[in-house]
Amino acid sequence: MTRFLAWLALIFGCVFFILPLVGMGEFSLKMRRGVYSFDAYRKVFEDPTFWATFGYSLVLAAATIVVGVLLVVPTAYWVRLRLPKARPYVEFVTLLPLVIPAIVVVFGYIRLFNTSSILPLTGTAFGTDFLLTMGYTTLALPYMYRSVDTGLRTIDVATLTEAAQSLGAGWLTILARIILPNVMVAVLSGAFLTLAIVMGEFTMAALLNRPAFGPYMQLLGANRAYEPPALAVIAFAITWGCMGLMQLVTRLAKHERAKA
Amino acid sequence: MARTRQGLIQRLPLNWLGLVPFAVFALLFLILPTLKIVIGAFQGPEGGFTFQNMLDLNTASIRSAYWTSIKLSVITALLGGTVGFAMAAAVVFGGLPKAVRGPLLTFSGVASNFAGVPLAFAFIATLGPVGLVTIWLKTNFGINLRAMGWNLLSFWGLVVTYLFFQIPLMILIITPALDGLKKEWREAAAVLGATGAQYWRMVALPILFPSLLGTFALLFANAFGAVATAFALTGPQLNIVPIKLFAQIRGDVLGNPNLGYALAFGMILITAAANTLYIWLRVRAERWLK
């Protein structure tokens, strides 16, 4: 009985998840009347805007990952090593982005950093890109912090630090040469998740008026019929790839550790 | 000289300096922008303090937007939570082959992140007017979904679409909690004469309660703040708060910038309330787990 219900729940879920994927896959192949073809994909790939927005989002994702790592790794490390008291507060702040909707945060950006403010970031394209990167960093913050903090838990931060200090290493060396390599798996997991989030993000980029991949997809969706599902397939593949890479690093690391 | 310097450094709360970069970042890009909204919600056009913006929220259109948003978030959180719980429980306790678990969790990781614009496209291609399932049902069974009142670009269409990321999110978060239920508790309850239902009611659910509640709050906030999926699916016409706010930010459709602040402040208020409720109940429920 239990097993029957279990199978029922699982099968229902699988059908619900697989249908939309099949739906978008099938629809994306129907551009040419009567036969399946990759015409929609060809159209998408021939569109220079696709490549431009895709590249733009990729660059921003990379920037977000760099900022996120530089921000999160030293902070999480410092909190574990020297400031356990600050832990609840830091954790609270890192979880805020799950509570405050992204649209509210970006609304605040627009009003706080507008051209008549002290820090007129939205006045220039570069400034806005910077702002968008910061916005993405906040979006990724909960995942990045948790991932790195969990990674730090598995190593003995205090002993590693003391050992390095006794050998004459400075803080920068300790962070870059000791701590970072030890939490590399966690950092990479966080990085791939960040990549997945940034590549599909719509709200912040649209409201800051930047030519990112998300708004491009939305625009195409409003005007075309067959390209959008093709884009959805591509986006799904990206997400899947990011998650797959995430699992791969985790598994490789386990393997490494088992060997050592 | 060197000694006094050392002493000075020791007296200064130097440890806290390590948090400065993070604090500056959080302040500039998370806290101050939010505060700007909160303060703006209570400012008049000339900058003075006023409750007028909050009072102005009380229009039929805005009321209905909030109501629809709350309904949408509660329903998708409840449905997604229930189905996700059932699937996670099926994998953890249901006696399914072990091989099911890994792929399901991996897939959940992907699906919970597959939100926004492409998700809307996937559902349009499936349940839209000329979607795969719609056409299939019509040609093979003569079932006309549209005639039966189905419309993907509506409230319930949005519910079904949101479930695509709500269910996997639930699975991801609740599976570790279910793993934490010890086999011995179930066995001890059975030996003491408890039925399966009694075990769930008196032991398992109370233990899971904080996690269930936390996940519900998260799912609620997740749906409440989502813009992209709804926007790509229905465009600007569906009357939910995030879409309204989106339109307001783009073009001041309310005709009053400070009303926009109030609208956003309302969103913060609701997600904050959901999370406060969660934290409060969690503390109560976890007396036995310090």
Added chain:
Amino acid sequence: MTYLTLAHLEKSFGQNHVVKDFNLTVEKGEFISLLGPSGCGKTTVLRMIAGFEAPSSGAITIEGQDVTGLRTSARNIGMMFQAYALFPNLTVAENVGFGLKVGGVAKAERAARVTEILEMIGLPELGGRYPFQLSGGQQQRVALARALAPRPRVLLLDEPLSALDAKVRVALRNEIRSIQQELGITTIFVTHDQEEALSVSDRIVVMNAGVADQVGTPFEIYNRPATRFAAGFVGTLNLIAAKVIDPKTGTVALAGMNLQVQGTAQRAAGSDVTLALRPEGLRLGRGDGEGAVFRANVASVQFMGSTIRIEVMAAGQKLTLDTFNRADQPPPRPGDEVEISLSGNNAIVLD
């Protein structure tokens, strides 16, 4: 009257045959230990009595009722687990009252019973605490109280002491035994610790590879092990090779000496046997002159308090012997030449 019967129990997990033709009859109020190394099937037998595992074949009868196919919750048994398994969301009193509550006992009666049983285990003032506020020993006492509260027909103990530290372990096992005797509750105790089994049981079942090797009182098990496994698993043993000279009189030859032993009647003259001797069956010195005497060289001396364990080399092999401590007689030192003697009455003849 037979209270609990396990008849021809078999259990296989796939290809793995864990319990083979297991038979046991238990009297009312008996304390039975299932003793064996990990993986011997003792826990599986217990779990079949509890109803967590269904036997592949065979029958389980309690008070004349066949419970083999009965679900766990209807069997009316009590159980203590290795890892406490207290419900963390319930207080001590609620944990103890759980069985009564699901059994439909009224609130007032339940409270009275909980108070009574908490006094019995010596924790009357802890009813309002949560499990996480208790020490391991206290938690396991509460688990005992919880198991006993609904007045079960049989009490099952699944290595309940193994997670505790040594001192608590001894105290609690004595407490369990005395409460068991006070209530006269039929108890099955699974353990891999021979000392535990020997000290509290009415009878012990020595299990090996899914089979009950020997069933008997602690005295029998210790002094007359039926198999080499039982002999080796319970206690320390010296094994000495010998040859049967005359099966009728029980004369065997070892290291050039003759010795009278019991248990050779079934064996042919000239066959090889092994004599097993407990360390306390060997004596330092000549003794009363009966039996065999060896010259030996002391290899090591362990002073253990009331007894002294001495390892010696004799007749080309290492032998272990125990002797009582006496204040006026210092033990030998390593390297000393000594004489040791053994009596045939203490020797067990094995194949």
